[in-house]
Amino acid sequence: MLVNRKLVLAHFWLAFAVFGLALFLGAWQMFVRSPLYTWISDPEWYYRSLTAHGTVMGYVFPTLVAMGFGYAISESALKQPLVGVRWAWAGFWLIVVGAVMAMVPVALGRASVLYTFYPPLIGSVFYYIGVVLVVVGSWIWVALMSVNLRVWRREHPGEPVPLAMFANVAGSYLWAWTAVGAALELLLQIIPVALGWRTTIDAGLARVFFSWTLHAIVYFWLMPTYIAYYTIVPRAIGGRLYSDTMGRIAFILFLVVAMPIGIHHTFADPQVGAGFKFIHSAFTALVALPTLLTVFTICASVEIAARLRGGRGPFGWIGALPWDNPIMLAVAFSFVLLGFGGAGGLINMSYQLDTTIHNTQWITGHFHLIFGGAIVIMYFAIAYDLWPHLTGRALPDLRLVRAQLWLWFVGMIVTTFPWHWVGILGMPRRMAYYDYSDPAISPQAFSVTLSVIGAFVLLISGLLFLYILATAHRQPAADAGAYRFSVPVHPVHTVPLALNSFAIWVALMIGLTVTNYAYPILTLAARSDTSVPAVYVGAQ
Amino acid sequence: MSARELFTFRNPYFSAGVGLAAGLFVLTALGGFIVLPYAQKELKFAGLWDAICSAAGVPQRSASVPTAKVGPRLSEAVLTPTMLARPGQESIGRGATLAQRCAICHGPTGISRADSPNLAGQYASVIYKELLDFRSGARSNAVMSPFAVDLKDQDMADLAAYYAYLPRLPAYHPTPQLPRPRIVIYGAPVRGIAPCGSCHGSLDNKTGSPWLEGQSEAYLKAQLQAFASGRRTNDISQQMRNIARAMTPQEIDEAAAYYASQPTEIVKSTD
Numbered sequence: 013m014l015v016n017r018k019l020v021l022a023h024f025w026l027a028f029a030v031f032g033l034a035l036f037l038g039a040w041q042m043f044v045r046s047p048l049y050t051w052i053s054d055p056e057w058y059y060r061s062l063t064a065h066g067t068v069m070g071y072v073f074p075t076l077v078a079m080g081f082g083y084a085i086s087e088s089a090l091k092q093p094l095v096g097v098r099w100a101w102a103g104f105w106l107i108v109v110g111a112v113m114a115m116v117p118v119a120l121g122r123a124s125v126l127y128t129f130y131p132p133l134i135g136s137v138f139y140y141i142g143v144v145l146v147v148v149g150s151w152i153w154v155a156l157m158s159v160n161l162r163v164w165r166r167e168h169p170g171e172p173v174p175l176a177m178f179a180n181v182a183g184s185y186l187w188a189w190t191a192v193g194a195a196l197e198l199l200l201q202i203i204p205v206a207l208g209w210r211t212t213i214d215a216g217l218a219r220v221f222f223s224w225t226l227h228a229i230v231y232f233w234l235m236p237t238y239i240a241y242y243t244i245v246p247r248a249i250g251g252r253l254y255s256d257t258m259g260r261i262a263f264i265l266f267l268v269v270a271m272p273i274g275i276h277h278t279f280a281d282p283q284v285g286a287g288f289k290f291i292h293s294a295f296t297a298l299v300a301l302p303t304l305l306t307v308f309t310i311c312a313s314v315e316i317a318a319r320l321r322g323g324r325g326p327f328g329w330i331g332a333l334p335w336d337n338p339i340m341l342a343v344a345f346s347f348v349l350l351g352f353g354g355a356g357g358l359i360n361m362s363y364q365l366d367t368t369i370h371n372t373q374w375i376t377g378h379f380h381l382i383f384g385g386a387i388v389i390m391y392f393a394i395a396y397d398l399w400p401h402l403t404g405r406a407l408p409d410l411r412l413v414r415a416q417l418w419l420w421f422v423g424m425i426v427t428t429f430p431w432h433w434v435g436i437l438g439m440p441r442r443m444a445y446y447d448y449s450d451p452a453i454s455p456q457a458f459s460v461t462l463s464v465i466g467a468f469v470l471l472i473s474g475l476l477f478l479y480i481l482a483t484a485h486r487q488p489a490a491d492a493g494a495y496r497f498s499v500p501v502h503p504v505h506t507v508p509l510a511l512n513s514f515a516i517w518v519a520l521m522i523g524l525t526v527t528n529y530a531y532p533i534l535t536l537a538a539r540s541d542t543s544v545p546a547v548y549v550g551a552q
Numbered sequence: 553m554s555a556r557e558l559f560t561f562r563n564p565y566f567s568a569g570v571g572l573a574a575g576l577f578v579l580t581a582l583g584g585f586i587v588l589p590y591a592q593k594e595l596k597f598a599g600l601w602d603a604i605c606s607a608a609g610v611p612q613r614s615a616s617v618p619t620a621k622v623g624p625r626l627s628e629a630v631l632t633p634t635m636l637a638r639p640g641q642e643s644i645g646r647g648a649t650l651a652q653r654c655a656i657c658h659g660p661t662g663i664s665r666a667d668s669p670n671l672a673g674q675y676a677s678v679i680y681k682e683l684l685d686f687r688s689g690a691r692s693n694a695v696m697s698p699f700a701v702d703l704k705d706q707d708m709a710d711l712a713a714y715y716a717y718l719p720r721l722p723a724y725h726p727t728p729q730l731p732r733p734r735i736v737i738y739g740a741p742v743r744g745i746a747p748c749g750s751c752h753g754s755l756d757n758k759t760g761s762p763w764l765e766g767q768s769e770a771y772l773k774a775q776l777q778a779f780a781s782g783r784r785t786n787d788i789s790q791q792m793r794n795i796a797r798a799m800t801p802q803e804i805d806e807a808a809a810y811y812a813s814q815p816t817e818i819v820k821s822t823d
Contacts, residue, residue, distance in 0.1 A: 053737050054755055055747065211632035268573070285609025290584030295576070443741060450742040510565030515558055520573055527577050531608060545632040547758060 014084060014495055015093040017402045019100055023080025024395060024402075026104075027073050028478060030111065034068035035474040037061045042427070042467035047448040047457040055444030056550070059124040062442075064115060066127030069383075071146050072111050074233040077391050078187070079103070079153040081236045082180050084398060086157060088495040089174040089243075090164040096156045103156075106149030114142025122550045126442070128226065129202060131218040134546045137206035140198050147191050154184040172507040175259050176243040176497045182263040183235030185518055186228060186270055189525070193224025193274070205546045212543035216283030217536040223274035224529060231270035231299070233383055237390035238262070241310045241343065244397050247498035248339035251317025256500040258309045260511045265302035268520045269295060272528035279366050283542070284532050289363055291528055296361035303354060307347065314343070316501065338413045342393035345421040349385035353378060356432060371442075374435025377428040384470070385424040392417065392477055399484050400492035408483045416480060419473035427466030430459035627690040627786040629681040631760045636676040639713035647714025650707055653699065662718045667768040673720030673816065676712040678762040682786075683708040691786040720816035723766040730813040733806040735799065743798040748807065751791070753819060760788070763819040769812035776804045 014020065041061055044052050052058060087094050094100060116138065117123040123135030161173065161181050173181075197218050204210045242259045246252055253259065275292035278284050315329055323329025334340050356378045359365045369375065396413055400406050407413060434456045439446070448457040510516055536542055561567040589595060589603040597603040605612060651658075654671070658664050662672025671679060685691040686700035687708075703711075739745035749755035753763045764772065778784035779796035787793055796804070 051738050053747070055750065056755055208634065211634050268569070283609070285607050286588065287581070287584035287604070287607030288609065290588055290607075291577070291580045294580040294583070298576070445738070445741055447738075447740060447742045452742050508565060509558060510563060510569075513558065515555060516563075516566050516569055519559075520569055524573055524577070535609070545630060545759065548633050549756065 013091055013093070014087055014401055016083065016087065016097055016100070019094070019097065019104070020080045020084045020398070021402050022104055023076045023083070024398075025481075026108065027076035027080065028395070028481065030068045030076075031073045032474055032478050034065045034073070035471050037065040038069075039467045039471040041065065042464045045443065045445050046460050046464045048461060048464060051445040056121060056124055058444035059126065060118060060121050063124050063126050064118045067114060067118065067143065068111075070127045070229070071143060072107065074236075074383075074387075074391075075146060075150045075187075076107060077394070078183065078232065078236050079107075079150060081239070081394055081398075082153060082157055082184065084402075084495070085176045085180045085239070086160045089176040089180075089497055090160060092160070092164055092167075094156070095160050095163050099152055100156055103149040103152030106152070107146050110142045110145025110147075110149060112142070113145065114139045117142075120550075124549050128222060129197070129218070131197075131202060131205075131213045131215045132544050132546045134202065134206050134213070134548050135550065137203060140203050140206055144195065144198055144203075147195060151188060151191070154188040157181050157184040170506075172504050173512055174497065175253075175256055175500075175504075176239055178260060178512070179235065179239045179242065179263040182267045182514065182517075183232060183239070185514060186235070186267050186521070187232040189518075189521060190225050190228035190232060190271060193221045193226075196224075197221035211546055213546050214536060214543045216281065216542055217533065219278055219281060220275070220284060220529070220532055220536060223277040224271075224525070225274070226277050227274040227296075228270040230379075230383065231266050233387050235263075235266070236394060237346065237387045238266075238306060240390045240394050240397075241306060241346075243497040244394065245310060245339055245343045245498070246313040246317065247496060248397060249314065249317045249334050249337055251313055251320060251498075253498045253500040254309050254312035254316060256502075256504045257507075257511065258305055260507070262302040262305045262309070264511070264517050265305070266299070267514070267517045268524065269298045269301075271521050272524035273299065273361075275528070275532070276361050276363075276366070279363060280370050283536060288528065288532050293361055293363045295524075295528065297358075300354065300358070303350070307350075310343070310347075313498075314340075336410070336414070338396050338410060338417060339393050341414055341417050342389050342396075345417060346386045346389050346393075349381055349389065349421070349424060352429075353382035353386055356381065369435050371440060372435035373431050373439045373441050376441045377431030377435055380431070381424065381428040385421075385428065389417065389420055389424075392420065395477075395481060398495070399481060400490065401495045403485055403487075404489050404491070405484055405487035406490045406492070408480060408487055412476065412480055416473050416476040419469055419476065423466050423469030423473055425466070427463045427470060430463040430466075434459050624782075624785040625689045627681070627685045627788050628688055629684045629690075629760070629788075631677050631681055633677075633759050636680055636709060636712055636716075639676070639709070639717075643710045643713045644717045645714075646707075647710035647712070647717075650711050651714050654711070657695065659724070661721060662715055663721050663724050664768065665724050667770045669762075669767055669771055670721075670723060670816075671715040672718035673819070674715055674762055675757075676709075676716035677759055678712075679715050680708050680712040681760050683711065685786040691784060720766075720819060722815060723768075723812070726766070726815070727769075727813045729815065730810050733803075733810055735803040736807055736810050739795075740798065740803075745795050745798055748811075763816075764811040765814035765819050766816045767811060769808045772808035772811055773804060776808065780804070 041058060043049055044058065083094055083100060114123075117136035118139060123139035125133045125135040125139070157180060161177060164177075165173075201213055201218050201221070205213050242253060273292050273296040275284055275288055276296050279289055279293075314333065315323075317334075318329035318332045321332045321334070323332030356374070359369060360375065360378060396407060435441075437456055439453060439456055446453060446460075448454055448460075557563065559566060585604045585607040586600070589597065589607050595606070597606065602612075657666050657668040658671050663670045682691065683700050683703060686693070686697050687703060689697075735745070736748045739747045739750075747755060748764070751758040751761040753761075757763075775784065776796045776799065779787065779792045780799065782793065785793065799807070
């Protein structure tokens, strides 16, 4: 049952609208620093655009998708109207206000600090306060997910929490804790300097705080995608979920091990000891585990669907899959992109291999492949799957939907593969322009040009996506029935308490954060000689 | 839900979760803090605790490592953006008195007739920093260093306030304005050279970086050459040395001539 459709639609529409705008910026950035365009003489414009692109794509867009999807899950999986609708709207409006407040100084060139903040660079205080408001808005969602689950448990003592809601709440708890790192950085370090109360900042400590957020935030972005794998895909293609328990274990593993691994983002930083870098590197390897479990479970579930449709043989069943079904297409694309992105990620998390690609375009290629590719393509799938239930109208044309997904898939590969390649060749990231006439990088001009073409394909796909969603509102009314999630092969009657609750896993998440982060943070915080003068951007 | 039921080693999920997490932590800690430090042959430790402290990132100087050779004296100036902001009238007045000694080279109105820098309207933080560096020896010049030796911090702050207060005047021998050369507009991305304006004003102003418009061409060129050859070393973090080293002699000429030909009116205010 979806009662508060407007609430969910508002979240999705805002998410996709800002996504569309940020997509334009991304394509522009790819274009101006390619050989197709003369150099921009003021790099500040590039960083201004980059800050807006990153802030929208990293904070605003995925947070809104997770929230909107979370509200939809809470209502339809628990079969109870959302408790705290007013609070949910308050959270939504906080994000609107926060996003506008952050984007105005960015547009004015007063906060070109990139979405990763990069102290000692300091921008306008309104940018940071805007980001804080976005995070606070999302924390309201975290609280509401917890409250709604509690209300449901009271009515259904001892019953297994539906997998979709279990995963949704796991994702919200992960976000609540992982956002603390950036919140500490903003509130204790950056905002006092941006307000002029202090003029020096401990950039090293700030980077450690940010690493606390920066890696686990990827798993927060990933949560809606994984929820879709487990609870939408098998149902949408007419199959069954292979294992409900495996799903619970995967989400629990994400909750526990996504957090204490962020220092692999600071491998090249001198302020963190090598021992902690090694520990974080090893723990990062562990997050491959829930992904591998998921790939196995979802492939098995897809095979079940194929065999139910008459597929035979060790591989012959693949042909029996409903390839004209957009969700089938999306999950296949997502897995391919996840496979390549994950393989690249193994290089990034290895303490020594990382040095070969550190701060090169490889990294930019990597996170676009994982987030823009594997994750966002499933956001599209979620929207397509939910839209008829939210609007009460069928999608206009499935051929358009399939074309959109194909364009995104191809566009993402054409964009990110050359990006990885020039990274291996040593092309640095975060530069506004490159001198392709220099013999050192002239051979890379072709690869960069290719990736610009990919960027424009992505832009077309993104606009097509918005067009499809918008025109769906004008279709004739059609009852899509109740929104359902996939059913496991073996009906779930009882679940061990540990797999039906979060206490142990939240405790472990916090415990591992303490063991892996406390020493680097406390020693840096205790030292008095680690601060440097702030560099105010756009302060002329 | 009962916490007692969950948080007990009789609960297999609890014992497996806690056991695996603790086991992994201990194992990776052994690897990171003991095995790996000793695996690096070039590192020498006084003992196990020394190795652990080193891997934990405790700042220390290993006994076996010879102390770094003493190189040129580096700048010790620490500048913050608000430093020297809004000086009092008294400070400017004292600065004016002290500046009488400077006029022989830097001109009575802060505009030099002797290829020394024009100081009228220069940023206060820049003048303060250069004076600090001349006093400490981080920057040296046969004429300038003796003037700075006896200055107190307050004197320097007053001089900085005075010169920053003076209006920016045209150079003593203005030359026709030259078009902006490529090295100034774009820098050279492959050689790690940022556009000059990203610190020196036209795009952004970084604390401690002077504006350059209308300065003497001979002076600008001499400074770039001094940075390139390593004779001048008071640029914090070597920014200017890295840039000047990577510039060709022709680019140095172009940049110096371009800035010397610019009118001072185009300098942006940083207030």
